[in-house]
Amino acid sequence: MAPSVVERRAGLLEAADRVVQREGSAASMNLIAAEAGITKPILYRHFGDKSGLYRALAARHTDELLVRLRAALVTRGGLAARTRATVAAYLSAIEENPQIYRFLIQRAAVEEPDVRGEVEGFVRRFGDELAAGIRNEPSLAGIDELRATVWAHAIAGMVQAAGDWWLDHPEVPRATVVDELSALLIEGFDLG
Amino acid sequence: MAPSVVERRAGLLEAADRVVQREGSAASMNLIAAEAGITKPILYRHFGDKSGLYRALAARHTDELLVRLRAALVTRGGLAARTRATVAAYLSAIEENPQIYRFLIQRAAVEEPDVRGEVEGFVRRFGDELAAGIRNEPSLAGIDELRATVWAHAIAGMVQAAGDWWLDHPEVPRATVVDELSALLIEGFDLG
DNA sequence: TCATGGTGTTACCGTCGGTAACCTACTGTC
DNA sequence: GACAGTAGGTTACCGACGGTAACACCATGA
Numbered sequence: 001m002a003p004s005v006v007e008r009r010a011g012l013l014e015a016a017d018r019v020v021q022r023e024g025s026a027a028s029m030n031l032i033a034a035e036a037g038i039t040k041p042i043l044y045r046h047f048g049d050k051s052g053l054y055r056a057l058a059a060r061h062t063d064e065l066l067v068r069l070r071a072a073l074v075t076r077g078g079l080a081a082r083t084r085a086t087v088a089a090y091l092s093a094i095e096e097n098p099q100i101y102r103f104l105i106q107r108a109a110v111e112e113p114d115v116r117g118e119v120e121g122f123v124r125r126f127g128d129e130l131a132a133g134i135r136n137e138p139s140l141a142g143i144d145e146l147r148a149t150v151w152a153h154a155i156a157g158m159v160q161a162a163g164d165w166w167l168d169h170p171e172v173p174r175a176t177v178v179d180e181l182s183a184l185l186i187e188g189f190d191l192g
Numbered sequence: 193m194a195p196s197v198v199e200r201r202a203g204l205l206e207a208a209d210r211v212v213q214r215e216g217s218a219a220s221m222n223l224i225a226a227e228a229g230i231t232k233p234i235l236y237r238h239f240g241d242k243s244g245l246y247r248a249l250a251a252r253h254t255d256e257l258l259v260r261l262r263a264a265l266v267t268r269g270g271l272a273a274r275t276r277a278t279v280a281a282y283l284s285a286i287e288e289n290p291q292i293y294r295f296l297i298q299r300a301a302v303e304e305p306d307v308r309g310e311v312e313g314f315v316r317r318f319g320d321e322l323a324a325g326i327r328n329e330p331s332l333a334g335i336d337e338l339r340a341t342v343w344a345h346a347i348a349g350m351v352q353a354a355g356d357w358w359l360d361h362p363e364v365p366r367a368t369v370v371d372e373l374s375a376l377l378i379e380g381f382d383l384g
Numbered sequence: 385t386c387a388t389g390g391t392g393t394t395a396c397c398g399t400c401g402g403t404a405a406c407c408t409a410c411t412g413t414c
Numbered sequence: 415g416a417c418a419g420t421a422g423g424t425t426a427c428c429g430a431c432g433g434t435a436a437c438a439c440c441a442t443g444a
Contacts, residue, residue, distance in 0.1 A: 029401065039424060041403075050401060079382060123353055140381065146364065150354055150372040151381060157353020158346040161315055165345040172338065180342040188380035189332065189343060190271060221432065231393060233434075242432065 009046055009056075012036050016057050021099045025106065029053075058107045061100050062122055065093050066129055073133035079140070084182045086133070087159055090126075091174050094163045101167075105160070123160050127153035155185060201238055201248075204228050208249050213291045217298065221245075250299045253292050254314055257285050258321055265325035271332070276374045278325070279351055282318075283366050286355050293359075297352070315352050319345035347377060 015036035019027045029050055033040045047053035068089045075085040094101040104122040120128070131152035134140060140148075159181060166177050207228035211219045221242055225232045239245035260281045267277040286293040296314040312320070323344035326332060332340075351373060358369050 028399080030399090038422095040401085041425095042423070044402065045422085124357070127353065127357065134381075146368065147372050147375075150357070150364075150369055151376050153357040154350040154354040154373055154376060157356070158350035160353065161319065161349020162342055162346040164349070165316070165319065165342070172342075176338065177342055180339050181346055183339075184343050184346060184377075184380070186380045186382045188376070188378045189326075190378045220430080222430085230391095232432085233394095234392070236433065237391090 012043065012046055013053075013057055013060060016053060017060075017100075020057065020103050021097075024099065024102070054107055058104055058122065061097075061104060062125055065090075066125065068093060069126070069129055070133075073129075073136075079137065080182065080186055082133075082137070083185055084178055086130075087181050087185075088174070088178045090159050091163050091166065091177060094167065095174065098167050101163075105164070123156050124153070126160070127156035130156055158185075204235065204238055205245075205249055205252060208245060209252075209292075212249065212295050213289075216291065216294070246299055250296055250314065253296060254317055257282075258317065260285060261318070261321055262325075265321075265328075271329065272374065272378055274325075274329070275377055276370055278322075279373050279377075280366070280370045282351050283355050283358065283369060286359065287366065290359050293355075297356070315348050316345070318352070319348035322348055350377075 012032075016027070016032045019032045019035045023031060029040050029043055032053070033043050036043075043053060047056060069086060072085040072089040073082060075082045107122065131149050134143065134148040134152055135145075137143075162177060162181055166172060166174070204224075208219070208224045211224045211227045215223060221232050221235055224245070225235050228235075235245060239248060261278060264277040264281040265274060267274045299314065323341050326335065326340040326344055327337075329335075354369060354373055358364060358366070
């Protein structure tokens with residue numbers, strides 16, 4: 001039986017995924033088409049242009065990561081537990097698949113200026129999600145709206161950068177990074 | 193009198209700078225060469241390849257920014273004052289020239305995998321500088337080495353991401369962002 | 385006068401993203 | 415059963431890119 005258009009699309013995205021993981025930023029439309037066993041124009045019929053394909057690919061992984069982060073954000077056990085769980089969820093995700101993670105970061109940065117704003121980058125969406133989490137945080141009830149927003153994007157960038165550094169220092173245990181980041185977030189650095 | 197090779201190089205970099213500021217990521221070798229009043233092969237003789245030119249260009253601005261950050265890191269008046277000064281220095285720099293700042297971020301992300309490690313990205317260098325600042329911080333004397341490193345890269349990413357968000361929300365005063373980031377860094381978010 | 389070396393150019397290569405034109409089946413209809 | 419229409423596919427091309435080889439100019443110094 002012939003696959004539906006949505007199944008087809010999913011298959012193409014999986015092929016693109018394999019190429020991105022294998023080739024990194026050298027993943028070209030030709031390579032992806034070959035991996036899927038077809039030729040270029042079909043890709044363009046499905047995704048419009050390269051940016052469209054990359055967006056669809058990024059949305060997949062971003063959505064999946066956001067699901068995990070949302071779950072961590074409502075962990076029981078108080079603010080400290082939720083903080084640790086969220087940081088740990090992020091680090092686990094990038095540890096499982098660094099290549100995809102690098103792809104997401106790169107896509108966010110390389111997007112054309114005129115598309116900026118329409119399509120939100122990866123870290124920005126992470127920040128939005130955190131902002132919602134902070135506003136819903138019981139122990140932070142009544143927090144200033146702007147403060148929550150700035151903090152959220154700050155924390156998103158902080159976890160991302162620390163995670164990026166950590167990927168290049170695998171000798172450091174994940175738990176240590178989680179500990180240090182959580183401590184900084186919760187207590188600040190004025191206490192040592 | 194004929195310009196020396198280093199003067200020549202500087203002139204080429206200035207031309208490249210203008211093109212990057214004007215064209216953003218569409219700055220091609222042909223455009224840059226035209227802006228400098230010469231043709232492509234000369235650029236290649238001076239910088240090897242496009243990545244080399246971009247690296248030279250990035251190093252220029254990164255170095256300049258690091259000078260300002262280093263100065264802020266030794267501001268008198270205690271830890272809080274130094275924190276505010278450093279954050280403010282970063283935000284001022286990206287506000288003065290968002291196009292160049294975006295170029296630096298993008299370069300860091302898009303660098304080929306096999307070059308990673310050899311050439312440090314922009315945020316990573318910022319993190320290294322912060323790490324040194326934290327280790328030299330009197331009020332944090334005796335801080336654990338690993339903790340200082342993780343915190344430094346975390347703070348670098350935090351300021352970068354918040355700054356990036358701020359560039360898209362110019363209605364928020366810089367002082368507000370500085371306040372919120374400094375508060376989060378110094379006291380953490382457990383106090384409101 | 386002639387070799388030499390730096391500075392510059394033109395003209396090309398392979399590859400990329402993207403598209404127009406065509407080709408090939410399968411469908412329903414008279 | 416011949417035939418139009420259409421979904422799904424391919425080949426062959428376009429302009430632009432990064433990068434390079436080959437050649438031209440022009441000062442110098444023996």
